[in-house]
Amino acid sequence: MSRSIYLINPAEQTPGYHSLEVLADWRIANVVNLADLSTPTIAALVPRDWSVTICDERVQRVDFNTVAEVVGLTGKVSQRDRIIELAAEFRRRGKLVVIGGPYATLNPDDLRPHADILVRGEIEEIADRLFGDIATGRFEREYEGTRPDLSTSPVPRWDLYPRRAALAGQVQTSRGCPFECEFCDVIQYLGRKQRWKDPDQVVRELDVLYGLGFRDVFFADDNFTVMRRRTHALLERVAEWNRTRPAGKVRFSTQASIDLARDEDLLKACSDAGLTATFVGIETPNQQSLAETLKRQNLRVNLADEVTKIVQAGIMVMSGIVIGFDHDDTSIFEQQAAFIATLPVPAIVFSVLTAPASTPLYARMQKEGRLVSHARVGAGQFLKSNFRPKLMSATELETGSAWLLNQVYAPDAYARRLRAFVDASPVTPGVTGPPRFAPLEMAIAARLAQHGAGELRLVRLIEELFAKRADLRDRLSYLLAFYCQARFMIAHHGIWNPGQAAVAVVGRASA
Numbered sequence: 001m002s003r004s005i006y007l008i009n010p011a012e013q014t015p016g017y018h019s020l021e022v023l024a025d026w027r028i029a030n031v032v033n034l035a036d037l038s039t040p041t042i043a044a045l046v047p048r049d050w051s052v053t054i055c056d057e058r059v060q061r062v063d064f065n066t067v068a069e070v071v072g073l074t075g076k077v078s079q080r081d082r083i084i085e086l087a088a089e090f091r092r093r094g095k096l097v098v099i100g101g102p103y104a105t106l107n108p109d110d111l112r113p114h115a116d117i118l119v120r121g122e123i124e125e126i127a128d129r130l131f132g133d134i135a136t137g138r139f140e141r142e143y144e145g146t147r148p149d150l151s152t153s154p155v156p157r158w159d160l161y162p163r164r165a166a167l168a169g170q171v172q173t174s175r176g177c178p179f180e181c182e183f184c185d186v187i188q189y190l191g192r193k194q195r196w197k198d199p200d201q202v203v204r205e206l207d208v209l210y211g212l213g214f215r216d217v218f219f220a221d222d223n224f225t226v227m228r229r230r231t232h233a234l235l236e237r238v239a240e241w242n243r244t245r246p247a248g249k250v251r252f253s254t255q256a257s258i259d260l261a262r263d264e265d266l267l268k269a270c271s272d273a274g275l276t277a278t279f280v281g282i283e284t285p286n287q288q289s290l291a292e293t294l295k296r297q298n299l300r301v302n303l304a305d306e307v308t309k310i311v312q313a314g315i316m317v318m319s320g321i322v323i324g325f326d327h328d329d330t331s332i333f334e335q336q337a338a339f340i341a342t343l344p345v346p347a348i349v350f351s352v353l354t355a356p357a358s359t360p361l362y363a364r365m366q367k368e369g370r371l372v373s374h375a376r377v378g379a380g381q382f383l384k385s386n387f388r389p390k391l392m393s394a395t396e397l398e399t400g401s402a403w404l405l406n407q408v409y410a411p412d413a414y415a416r417r418l419r420a421f422v423d424a425s426p427v428t429p430g431v432t433g434p435p436r437f438a439p440l441e442m443a444i445a446a447r448l449a450q451h452g453a454g455e456l457r458l459v460r461l462i463e464e465l466f467a468k469r470a471d472l473r474d475r476l477s478y479l480l481a482f483y484c485q486a487r488f489m490i491a492h493h494g495i496w497n498p499g500q501a502a503v504a505v506v507g508r509a510s511a
């Protein structure tokens with residue numbers, strides 16, 4: 001009879017934009033931006049008479065000597081190798097290993113050999129059967145989840161999570177997205193019919209996070225604002241909740257599509273509720289590429305204008321930018337660099353287009369015989385796709401992308417976008433506070449300033465803006481850490497080459 005489980009969120013294989021490995025590397029802090037949501041959610045579905053322990057390997061060591069009989073592993077494609085390593089080690093130690101989560105769902109064939117039990121899909125409606133079977137020892141090798149009504153999703157067990165490890169908590173208010181971008185695996189995993197928690201349920205989750213001291217919360221939705229009526233109802237409730245917090249308001253961030261910019265009422269409702277930042281998949285200024293990838297919501301609008309409208313409503317934008325569509329030739333690198341320079345968006349999350357497993361793009365690449373050898377896991381590597389690009393070589397795609405990253409993250413280019421963001425952001429009156437960096441920001445700024453004259457200028461600019469714009473301090477602080485992490489990630493992959501900023505675009509060499 002198994003009555004104890006050890007739930008692990010495995011470490012990512014390499015640093016990403018949103019993690020904060022740089023702070024550990026600089027011996028400043030051992031934290032992540034976002035607390036893991038999956039392990040506390042699963043923990044809440046485990047029967048109450050079981051003993052449950054959570055490990056977020058991004059900030060904690062895995063306890064291989066755990067007394068738990070069952071080990072649960074979850075994760076995305078970026079955690080794939082570590083899931084397999086941990087599964088092998090715990091099985092060697094006689095543990096029953098259960099693997100689930102997005103990657104297990106999208107690519108079950110890859111993980112099946114490594115699990116005693118594989119769980120595909122969402123777990124809420126099958127949790128009782130799964131844990132009941134494990135407890136009796138008569139379990140199946142594989143369980144298939146459902147697309148549950150989210151009103152059945154419990155409040156995550158944040159009490160089991162290492163609170164101090166994360167700067168922000170998470171609440172998922174909806175799952176799914178009605179759009180159909182060709183490369184998107186979210187809609188394969190969670191569907192196009194969006195499902196919602198009701199506003200009171202969301203507030204119950206917020207109460208728990210607030211009680212634990214979180215003052216930053218990420219709404220972990222795939223597309224928070226796309227269903228207008230439900231978002232208005234939720235924001236109204238959240239605004240009311242936030243207005244009455246006894247120990248200060250919470251700042252929210254989320255993910256939304258660009259159509260948010262068209263709706264002034266919704267922008268205002270977001271801002272009134274306390275939404276201060278959102279990720280938006282801008283992808284590309286290349287209209288043919290947007291049409292090719294079925295990103296219709298980004299077509300026939302001036303993307304820079306639309307982004308600016310969101311910023312002017314008081315919501316910082318972090319942009320996803322992608323290169324490697326079938327309509328991208330080597331001119332795309334300069335085109336993207338010029339486009340990005342017009343955005344009031346310092347935080348650019350750049351990636352090379354890859355075809356995740358189970359997506360229409362993967363099926364198309366397979367049909368066209370363009371998948372490359374490591375495509376089995378449905379992922380590329382840093383700046384390398386898992387399929388052959390159409391109008392340039394794989395080498396041109398990689399070297400051009402490296403060039404673009406060096407342009408985008410040259411300190412002066414980042415500083416220009418940062419100033420544009422601040423200039424476009426409305427002033428929120430009545431916000432006060434010390435006009436100087438707190439000790440954490442001071443430590444980060446001091447390390448960054450050592451990197452060179454450009455970095456020192458960037459630090460001075462942030463310091464100056466910090467003193468002038470008390471209402472933007474949280475975002476300036478985020479952008480300072482984000483820049484350091486982006487640079488750390490680029491350097492980790494060995495492509496930081498500041499001298500390249502002045503060199504002609506690599507793509508031209510192939511024309």
Ligand code: SF4
Nearest residue numbers: 177179180181184222
């Ligand atoms: S808008 Fe985002 S979540 Fe929705 S289908 Fe496109 S990529 Fe996926």
